[in-house]
Amino acid sequence: MSERAELLLRHAGEYERSGKLLEANDAYLRALRHADEIEERQEAERGAARMSRELDRRTPSPAECAKSMNKAISLYCYGRSGTHFLKSLLDGHPQIVLTMLDGTKLLELWEEKLERSLPLNSDAIADAVMEKLPFEFNEGRVYKEPQLNGMCSMGESQDYVFRIDRIRFREGLSKFLGAEEAPDAKLFYQAVQLAAAYGLGRTYDFRKGIPTIVEGGIHFGLYIKETERLLALFPDLRLLYMVRRPDIAFASALKFQLKSGQANIYNLCFQLKLVLQHTPAMPQWVDRTLAIRLEDLHRGPHTILKSLCDALDLDWSDTLLSSTFGDVKWWNTTTSAAVSGFNTITTSNEYGELLSDDDKKRLERFLWRKFKAWGYADASPAEDEDLPELLSVPFKFEAQYGASPSELGTNRMMIRRILSQFALEDRALDRSNADLRQVKPICLSG
Incomplete structure (x- = not known):
């Protein structure tokens, strides 16, 4: 019997008995993908069919959909190692919620302001989020940091500014919070990320599986407290590192600092400490950590991304071979060569x-x-x-x-x-x- 299928079937049964239909359905569907034996497959098929009938009888509310999103990935760089590039590949995957919102700032907003002001209606929460994160809710305005990251020169004509639609975000947040005026930190985070995805025009069929949130805001392995805070919300959090030949990763980070006007001794020392640090930062995180070499990703994208899908329990999607944000073509950071997608230019420097x-x-x-x-x-x-x-x-x-x-x-x-x-x-x-x-x-x- 497949160890993974056995574990998923056990979890599916537990979810089903506790009335968590979306989670049970997701676990049965995932078990079906991993089933090696006829008995496993039949048990998973029966469970998925049972959940389908139950979901026909009672359609989950948008708030229940948000609450079911318990799978998350936190993405880290090593020097300058292609994290933005990997995010652009994950962007269009139908089982991924990737909004470019910085979760560290979201949770900072929650702890410093929103949690103390509850109860709050969804409009007040939406206003606070949009004020805290102006880069993504920019209404077409250009800010320096996203400009450096190539987010203001997107599309075929390289003139599109990445942005989350404010109206759709507000509408989505109202649905995903439901009548809840005193959400906890986890529901706040889940609802904001899902509403932002809808603000980018994304939709998800939760009956086909619960999407996974990609959190890219922690970014640096040195940010241990931020990782611990996200782990408290998502105990099954996976840590995904983009790595690169260490000396080149370091040099690439220095080049970015020099070209972007951020070359000072603090940033230099930070990058030096970053490349010297263990990966992952804490020994107890080894079993939840994955790493991808940037050189391999450019050299054999299908092989590497298929292996990543297997490790993260995602279906393959051809969208993984396109470099986009919000389904709009991305052309790399402005301090690097203006190329989109897989190439040998990036890794030959x-x-x-x-x-x-x-x-x-x-x-x-x-x-x-x-x-x-x-x-x-x-x-x-x-x-x-x-x-x-x-x-x-x-x-x-x-x-x-x-x-x-x-x-x-x-x-x-x-x-x-x-x-x-x-x-x-x-x-x-x-x-x-x-x-x-x-x-x-x-x-x-x-």
Whole structure:
């Protein structure tokens, strides 16, 4: 018997006995996809048919649909590694709710304002959300951050500004909250995400399965508290990392900072800490974490995305091969080449203007675990006796992060301190346990 099918059938029975028809139907349908044996298939088919009859007799309300969305994915970057690109591929999938709303800001709004003001009608909640997130509810206005992310130059003519329709969002939120004027944090989050999807023109047939929410707002693995907050709402949350060859991921992030006017010592140190950090950040999250190499995604998209669908229990959809947001063509970030979809341009850049060959070799010594675990190189660690030599020469990128000798000196000191501290911590780890933290990515075979 398939272990996954057996588990889903057990959950389906529990949902059915507790009267959660949508959840039971979804579990039976998923069990049917994974059933290996005739008995499994027949049990799943009987359960799905039973739920179909029950749902014919009692159509779930929009609020019940929102409450049933208990599957969520949180998407993380590693350096500059293609998270926006992956979101653009997931955008049109019929089983995905992807709105570009930053859930960290939604939950911040809830905790700091809305929860204290309950009861509230849906219009008041909609107004607060639209005020908190002006980038997405922009009515065609251009803001710098979404402009940098290519969200203001979309469509075939590259002149469309991504936006969520305010009227449809308001109408959707009224339906998905129902008569509830005192929702909890989870229903607030679910209803807002689903209403925003409808504001983008999306519709979902919950009888064919409950859609999965893709949360992209946490974004950085360093944001541990934000991940814990989302985990409290969605205990089955999956963590999905886009990764890239570590030195190139770091250089790409620096290029974005330089081209977007965000090149300062704080952002430099943040990116350095980000590429050095374990993936995932907490050891107890390993079993819920997936990773995709950007290079493999561009090289073998169908294979990688089919494996991702299997891992996330999603059906295959040809929409995964199109790069869109709100079903409108996306052309990459404005700091990168203006290309849409899969290409070799993105992954062929070696960033020689920021990292010399020697710089890359030095970073490989510090990041050896990731190079090895992710299949980039069988690197060796930086040992105590190696540190003076590894840190004695400035990295090439440092010259672009300081306007004066004193500023360059301060930057140099910070970089040395971060790398030295990391090397000490790395050697203090039990290596076998530490290696378990480097989740193996979904890769192309061969």
